[in-house]
Amino acid sequence: MTNDLTEFATDTEVLFLIGTNTSECHPIIAMQMLRGIERGAKMIVIDPKETDMAKKADIYIQTPVGYNIPFLNALINHIIKEDLFDKEFVEKYSHGLEYVKYAVADFTPQRVEKETGIPASKVIEVAEMYAKAGTAAICYTMGMTQFIDGTSNIFSLSNLAILTGNLGKKGAGVNPLRGQNNVQGACDMGALPNVTAAGLVTDEGVREHIKSIWGKEISSKPGFALTKVPHEIEEGKIKFLYVFGENPVMSDPWTEHFIEAVEHLDTMVVQDIFLTETAQKADVVLPAASWGEKDGTFINTSRRVAYVSKAVEPATGIVPDWKVICNIAQRIGLQGFDYYKAEEIWDEVRKVNPRFFGGLSYARIIKENGISWPCPDETHIGTPVLYEDKKSMLPDGKFKLVPVIYADDKNDRTKLEKELINHLNIPNDYPVGSGALSEKVNEEYPCLFTTGRKVYHYHTGTMTRECKPLEMGADIMGPAIEVSEDIALARKLENDCYAIVENKRGKIAAKVKINPDLRHGTIFTTFHYAEADGNELSNAEDTDPLSGMNPLKMTIAAIRKISEEEFIQVRESTDMHMHPSEQYRTVRR
Amino acid sequence: MNLPKRVNKFVIADPNVCIGCATCMAACYESSHARGKLAVPRLIVTRSKSGTMPNQCRQCDDAPCANVCPVGALEFSNDNIELHEEICIGCKMCTLACPFGAIRSEAEIMPSVNYTMEPKYNLGIESQIGAKSIAVKCDLCSGREEGPSCVEVCPTGALLFVDSQNINYTLMSQKAEAAVESFVHVALKNI
Amino acid sequence: MDKFQTTCPYCGTGCNIDLLVKNNKIVKAEPTKGHHVNDGELCLKGLYGWEYVHSPRRLTKPLIRKKDGVFSKKGELVEVSFDEAYDFVASKMKKTVDEYGSDSIMGFSSARCTNEDNYAFQKLFRMQGTNNIDHCARL
Numbered sequence: 001m002t003n004d005l006t007e008f009a010t011d012t013e014v015l016f017l018i019g020t021n022t023s024e025c026h027p028i029i030a031m032q033m034l035r036g037i038e039r040g041a042k043m044i045v046i047d048p049k050e051t052d053m054a055k056k057a058d059i060y061i062q063t064p065v066g067y068n069i070p071f072l073n074a075l076i077n078h079i080i081k082e083d084l085f086d087k088e089f090v091e092k093y094s095h096g097l098e099y100v101k102y103a104v105a106d107f108t109p110q111r112v113e114k115e116t117g118i119p120a121s122k123v124i125e126v127a128e129m130y131a132k133a134g135t136a137a138i139c140y141t142m143g144m145t146q147f148i149d150g151t152s153n154i155f156s157l158s159n160l161a162i163l164t165g166n167l168g169k170k171g172a173g174v175n176p177l178r179g180q181n182n183v184q185g186a187c188d189m190g191a192l193p194n195v196t197a198a199g200l201v202t203d204e205g206v207r208e209h210i211k212s213i214w215g216k217e218i219s220s221k222p223g224f225a226l227t228k229v230p231h232e233i234e235e236g237k238i239k240f241l242y243v244f245g246e247n248p249v250m251s252d253p254w255t256e257h258f259i260e261a262v263e264h265l266d267t268m269v270v271q272d273i274f275l276t277e278t279a280q281k282a283d284v285v286l287p288a289a290s291w292g293e294k295d296g297t298f299i300n301t302s303r304r305v306a307y308v309s310k311a312v313e314p315a316t317g318i319v320p321d322w323k324v325i326c327n328i329a330q331r332i333g334l335q336g337f338d339y340y341k342a343e344e345i346w347d348e349v350r351k352v353n354p355r356f357f358g359g360l361s362y363a364r365i366i367k368e369n370g371i372s373w374p375c376p377d378e379t380h381i382g383t384p385v386l387y388e389d390k391k392s393m394l395p396d397g398k399f400k401l402v403p404v405i406y407a408d409d410k411n412d413r414t415k416l417e418k419e420l421i422n423h424l425n426i427p428n429d430y431p432v433g434s435g436a437l438s439e440k441v442n443e444e445y446p447c448l449f450t451t452g453r454k455v456y457h458y459h460t461g462t463m464t465r466e467c468k469p470l471e472m473g474a475d476i477m478g479p480a481i482e483v484s485e486d487i488a489l490a491r492k493l494e495n496d497c498y499a500i501v502e503n504k505r506g507k508i509a510a511k512v513k514i515n516p517d518l519r520h521g522t523i524f525t526t527f528h529y530a531e532a533d534g535n536e537l538s539n540a541e542d543t544d545p546l547s548g549m550n551p552l553k554m555t556i557a558a559i560r561k562i563s564e565e566e567f568i569q570v571r572e573s574t575d576m577h578m579h580p581s582e583q584y585r586t587v588r589r
Numbered sequence: 590m591n592l593p594k595r596v597n598k599f600v601i602a603d604p605n606v607c608i609g610c611a612t613c614m615a616a617c618y619e620s621s622h623a624r625g626k627l628a629v630p631r632l633i634v635t636r637s638k639s640g641t642m643p644n645q646c647r648q649c650d651d652a653p654c655a656n657v658c659p660v661g662a663l664e665f666s667n668d669n670i671e672l673h674e675e676i677c678i679g680c681k682m683c684t685l686a687c688p689f690g691a692i693r694s695e696a697e698i699m700p701s702v703n704y705t706m707e708p709k710y711n712l713g714i715e716s717q718i719g720a721k722s723i724a725v726k727c728d729l730c731s732g733r734e735e736g737p738s739c740v741e742v743c744p745t746g747a748l749l750f751v752d753s754q755n756i757n758y759t760l761m762s763q764k765a766e767a768a769v770e771s772f773v774h775v776a777l778k779n780i
Numbered sequence: 781m782d783k784f785q786t787t788c789p790y791c792g793t794g795c796n797i798d799l800l801v802k803n804n805k806i807v808k809a810e811p812t813k814g815h816h817v818n819d820g821e822l823c824l825k826g827l828y829g830w831e832y833v834h835s836p837r838r839l840t841k842p843l844i845r846k847k848d849g850v851f852s853k854k855g856e857l858v859e860v861s862f863d864e865a866y867d868f869v870a871s872k873m874k875k876t877v878d879e880y881g882s883d884s885i886m887g888f889s890s891a892r893c894t895n896e897d898n899y900a901f902q903k904l905f906r907m908q909g910t911n912n913i914d915h916c917a918r919l
Contacts, residue, residue, distance in 0.1 A: 005793065006816060023608035027823035028793045030608045031744045038606075052609040052641045178792025180916070182898070183891035189898040190906075191889035191915045197899065201911050216907055219882065223911035229886060238886045238912070240876040242869075244901060245890025246916055267872045273838055275857075284869055285857060287839035291789040292799065292806060292830065296894025298787045300794025300817065308894055311784040311799045311806060312833065315840045317862050321890075321897035324866075325904050331870030334907045337900070345896040369796065369815060370787075455611050458790050458825060466832035473618025473630050474611040474824050516638055615824035744821035 002173035003137060004302045004372065004384035009035035011171025014133035015043040018157070019068070019143020019553075023052040024455040026177050029139075029301075042133070044126050046071070047143060048450065049524065050517035059126055061118055062519045065448045066147055066554045069406045069435030070115065072156035073107035075127040076100065079163055084131035086165030093390045094162050096401035099424055103403035131164050135171035141179060143452075146553040148410065151546040152433030155402040162399045168387035178301035180459075185299035188356065188373070189349065193223030197352045213351055214336055225548035226252075230261035230540070244271040244321060245288075249278040250460040250530060253538030253550045254505045271324060276462050277530055286324055294320035295342045297365065299373070302384065305360050306370035404433035410542070412436075438542040438551040441521070445503050445556035447487060449523045451534035452553075461528040479510045479532035481525050483559065484518035491561055498567040501525070503557040506536035509570040512561075523559055531571065596753035597648040598668045598729060600632070600737050607747040609634050609641035613739035620730050620738040627674060629695045631727040632739060643739070643748070646670065646691040646727035654683035654692050654726070662724065668752070669729050677723040684724070694722040785812055789892065790825045793817060797826055806830050844868060873908075882909035889915035 008015060009032040023030040030053060037043060037056065045057040054060040063071055079085050080101055090097055109120035109127075130136050138161055144153045158174050166172035178184055190196035199206040201220055211217050224232050230252075232238045241262065252258050262268055262281055270282035273290040293314040299305050319327075322345060329337035339345050343362050350357045356373040359380045365371060371382035391397040405420055407413045413434040421432060441448060456474035458464045465471045481499055493499055493512045500509045501523060508525065510532040518524055525534040539555045562570070614630040622628040632645035648669045655663040655670050662677040663670055683692045729750075730737045740748045751760070781802050788795045795818035800808040809830050811822040818826075832838075842865030847855030851868070860868075876884050887905045889898050898915070905913045 006819075023610060026791050026793050027608060027610035027612070027744060028795050028818050028821060028826075030610070031821060034606055034608065034745055052607075052636070055640050056605075180792060180891035181787070181789050181794070182894065183792060183916070185895040186889055186891040186893075186898045186915045189895050190902045191891075191898045191913055193911050193914050196902070196906065210906075214903070214907065218906045219909050219911050221883075221911060223883070223913055224886060226888060226914035226916070229888075229914075232886075238884060239880050240873055240885040241888070242873075242885070243888040245893045245897070246888050248888060248916075251916060266876060267869075269869050269872075273832075274835070275837070275839060275843075279839075280857075282843075282857075283845045283851070283853065284865060284872075285839065285843040286865055286869070287842060290833055290838070292786070292833045294894065296896045298789075298794060298894060300787070301792035302794070302817075304794055304817070305895075306787040306794055306796065307785075308789075309784040309786040309799075311782075311786065311801050312804050315838070318840065321893050322900040325897070325900040327866045328870045328873070329900075329904050329907070331866055332874050332908070334904070336903070336907070339900070342894070342896040345899055349895065349899050369812075370794070370817070455609070456615070456824060458829070463789070463832040464825065464829055466835040466837065467829050468622075468628075468831060469615040469618045469828035470824060472628065473828070474614040476614070476630065476633060517636070610823050612822075612824040612827065615828045619828060742822070742824075742827060744823055 001175040001177070001302050002167060002386040003171065003175055004304075005029050005175075005177075006032055007171045007384075008032045008041075008137060009039070012036050012041050012135055012137045013171065014129055014136040015041060016046075016130055016136055016138045017043065017053055017057075018046040018138070018140050019145075020139055020141040020177055021047070021049065021051045021053070021143075021452060022139065022177065025141060025179065025453050027455065029177055042129060044129060046126075048519040048522055049452075049515075054517075059122065059129065061122060061126065063118070064116060064519060065450050065522060066437050066551075067116060068144060068147070068153045069149060069156055069404055070107055071112055071118075071123070072153070072160065073104040073404065073406070074109045074112045074123050075130065076156070076159055076163065077104040077107045078109055078124055078127040079131045079160075080104065082128075084128065085163040089165030089167075089390070090163060090401075093392075094399040094401055096403070096430070099403040099426060099430075100159055100163075100401045102424055103405050103420065107406075130160065135169060136164065136166050137172055137175055138166070139175045139177055141177050143553060145176075145547075146549060147551045148438040148542045148544050148549075149433070149435035150544045150549045152404045152435050155431065155433040156404050158399075159401050159404070162401055167399065168385065168390050170385055173385070176301070181300070182298040184301060184303060185297070185305075188299060188353070193225055197349055210352065213348065216335070227540070227543055227548045227550050230258050233261045233264050236264070239266040240269075241265050241267070242269045242271070243278055243282070244325075247272075247276045247278045247460040247462055249276075249281060250527060250533050250535060252540070253535050253552055254540035255533060255536045256506050257540055271321060272462075274462050274466070276460070287318055288321045288324050289314040289318050293318070296320070297346060297362075300370075303372045304370045304384075305357070305365055305373060307362065307366045400431065402431045402433050404435060407434055407436040410436035410438060413545070438539055438554060439556045441556050445558045446521070447523050447557050447559055448521055449501065449503070449525075449534075449537060449555045449557040450553050451525060451527050451538065454526050454528065457526070457528040459528065460533075461530070465528070477513065479526070479529035480513045481508070481510045481523060481532070481559070482513045482515040482518060483524075484520050484522050485514060485516050486520045487523065487559060488512070488514045491559060493559075493561055498562050498564060499559055500562050500566075500570055501537065501557050501559045503537050503555060505538070505540070505555075507570065508532040508534065508536050509562065509567050523557060595650060596668065596756065597650050597670070598750065598752040599648040600645060600727060600729065600740060600748055600750055601647070602642040603747045603749065604640040604642040605747075606745045607634075607640075607642045608745055609636060610744065612742050612744060613643050613748060616738040616742040620733055624730070624732050626728070627695060627723065627725060629725055631725055644689065644691055647689055648727075648729070653686040653688065654724075657682045657686040669731075670726075671731070672724060672726055672728060674723050679722040679724070681722075681724075683726075692724055692726040695725045696722040781807070788822070788826045790829060795822055795826050797822065799830070806833055877908055883912055885910060886912040887914075889913055891916050
């Protein structure tokens with residue numbers, strides 16, 4: 001996030017929520033937003049599902065799954081055409097206006113109306129409300145990023161923010177609401193194939209700097225992205241896989257393919273706190289201490305480094321994850337893994353990236369209840385709002401407006417991008433984005449299929465399904481396939497009947513819930529339950545060309561009603577007996 | 590007639606601020622469990638086309654559930670409708686009578702049963718596997734010193750514990766005053 | 781009863797929780813009063829999502845897939861000592877790097893673990909000459 005999440009309560013005038021079910025996935029952020037609304041802030045929600053936030057919104061627009069770029073381009077089109085953009089900000093601090101102007105020229109609000117049935121007047125209303133606000137904050141989550149044009153979606157959002165000067169001030173910004181407690185931290189620590197804690201692996205300066213601390217040269221070749229791993233294993237390029245604190249069997253797309261792939265490995269090591277679905281496939285399982293049993297730091301979505309305290313002693317022999325890793329590193333014979341406590345590792349991180357973490361000692365983090373990076377020295381108060389000097393992190397300090405086009409056929413994307421580059425003489429190093437649908441509904445698979453979370457569970461349920469107030473208290477629904485009203489009507493589905501959803505990758509069977517909040521033609525399910533995991537069907541073949549992201553939020557599927565007997569059959573045939581807590585699985589009502 | 594007045598206390602949600610986060614349901618489970626009651630949530634976050642809020646017993650003064658209960662398991666108590674789980678025979682008449690859908694029958698799962706396969710045991714009422722169903726409804730966390738736990742945990746303050754004090758003074762009088770104020774304001778000018 | 785202020789392990793909001801501990805068991809979680817992020821409020825996962833720490837299903841011993849007492853892909857997961865497991869992973873990792881090169885090993889790090897864990901994990905891989913490390917930021 002460019003801004004601090006509490007600014008939604010105190011400063012934001014217009015909240016622009018797109019592709020986020022904030023009240024279910026981030027209830028406390030939703031609480032801060034509600035405080036803002038009570039103060040008088042307006043809210044725009046754009047989502048295929050009419051979420052609780054949508055029902056509270058001043059304007060709600062129900063877009064089809066994956067229809068983001070044409071919609072956002074239409075907003076930009078209107079903002080430019082009506083001269084609603086912040087001319088001073090755009091002229092002084094950015095470049096690329098003429099590119100964007102050209103790219104959005106065809107995307108009129110009327111086109112959106114023609115393609116989706118969303119009234120053009122509503123699109124215009126959204127554009128004006130956002131552009132005319134003094135401070136407007138864009139918030140998004142995986143409903144924007146988990147597509148084959150995820151990066152381009154975000155380009156479009158940053159275009160909106162740059163055009164309207166909504167950067168570098170309180171209550172504004174582009175704010176990805178991070179889904180995991182420390183996804184920000186894992187990125188900042190360099191748990192990425194192309195980035196270290198100090199910067200890009202391709203940067204010689206970065207490698208030199210790391211060598212000066214580690215005493216060893218690191219590779220300059222970026223590694224494999226996670227989404228490419230099943231393929232690389234099948235190609236025989238990866239022989240040893242070490243999974244730590246993650247459950248890819250359930251969280252990665254196309255479960256069946258992933259499981260097949262890992263069988264080709266020489267060795268698969270899983271380090272976790274439970275015998276997860278992934279751990280059950282492993283060759284070696286290493287236990288480790290969980291949250292509450294170890295010290296450390298998390299970085300939240302507002303880049304706030306916060307302390308995690310050890311509260312209880314783990315079982316005999318169980319040590320924190322970093323210690324397990326050090327034990328292994330030392331046995332391999334690697335130097336520099338003789339840490340005595342977590343704080344020593346953190347102090348090394350501060351040396352590796354002094355610009356961000358230099359001033360963040362454990363003592364200070366604890367005393368001040370967390371501080372947002374960048375915080376270069378002990379006297380610096382932290383940076384809750386990025387870009388207050390109106391300078392981007394790019395070498396020339398300017399923000400880039402990125403032209404984003406849309407292709408009707410996903411195979412035309414590169415061609416159209418090239419045409420745009422040639423037509424406008426865009427320099428080679430200037431980014432260009434494009435959108436397209438990864439799959440389109442057809443006769444065989446006539447429904448759009450999307451996945452998401454429910455408030456009472458978390459991701460693959462490894463932790464939350466072990467907590468009775470969540471599993472048996474708040475979760476009264478269990479695994480369910482939610483369908484829009486028209487799908488239910490056409491297939492004679494009723495609430496609580498059984499149905500099977502399938503496509504070429506897999507199938508899941510569960511109870512049906514008719515959800516009038518879904519856009520017509522849409523099926524929604526979660527990925528919390530091993531017995532009916534939405535990711536069995538997710539698309540793993542297509543990826544975003546820039547980030548390597550799979551379109552987890554969008555695929556196509558067919559659904560039909562089945563009898564109770566058939567349901568049991570399907571469950572028994574697909575049941576991988578993955579979740580250990582199934583033994584005490586509660587009865588669903 | 591000068592009968593002593595009986596005003597029941599109840600918990601109600603404000604759909605304007607409810608975000609449907611179900612924290613109240615988990616708290617309800619926890620409170621029931623801690624007080625040795627059947628460990629199930631007694632309020633259900635209900636999503637409707639126009640909004641979301643938890644639905645629970647309104648503790649009606651002349652409660653149809655208590656009137657219909659054949660064994661007196663539901664009883665007119667001091668300031669609420671009390672449910673005696675131990676006498677309930679699981680006839681479900683109260684479920685039919687309740688105008689709010691706020692009383693339902695539930696049965697606790699048994700640790701000895703393997704529930705792996707739905708829907709074999711997925712019957713809502715689990716008489717088939719030997720567990721007796723009983724009525725479940727909000728009991729205002731009776732026995733809990735701090736009062737209803739849902740009200741305590743709600744992050745947006747959407748749940749309100751209404752008693753005779755705030756129903757008369759806070760809620761009614763304030764609104765009445767505001768209404769009179771606005772009428773007088775207009776009337777003095779125009780009538 | 782001891783009180784420990786910590787940060788919630790679920791979503792990215794970063795709410796602060798006061799954990800109340802008695803006899804080495806967490807007994808209650810309370811929202812940290814007046815904290816910048818969550819201002820004395822918590823959602824259900826923060827309040828009640830800690831029971832898993834004491835779950836009887838937690839792993840307490842390392843497991844290696846063995847058949848007739850030796851490592852085999854076709855075997856069953858059996859309990860082994862910590863030393864055996866660490867030695868085994870280290871030797872396998874080293875052997876894979878020696879045999880197939882640095883880029884034949886891959887690590888999935890975790891957005892659910894602390895910065896320190898993640899830093900140590902990427903260092904383990906980068907020190908062996910590969911950048912094959914990623915985590916679920918994409919998922």
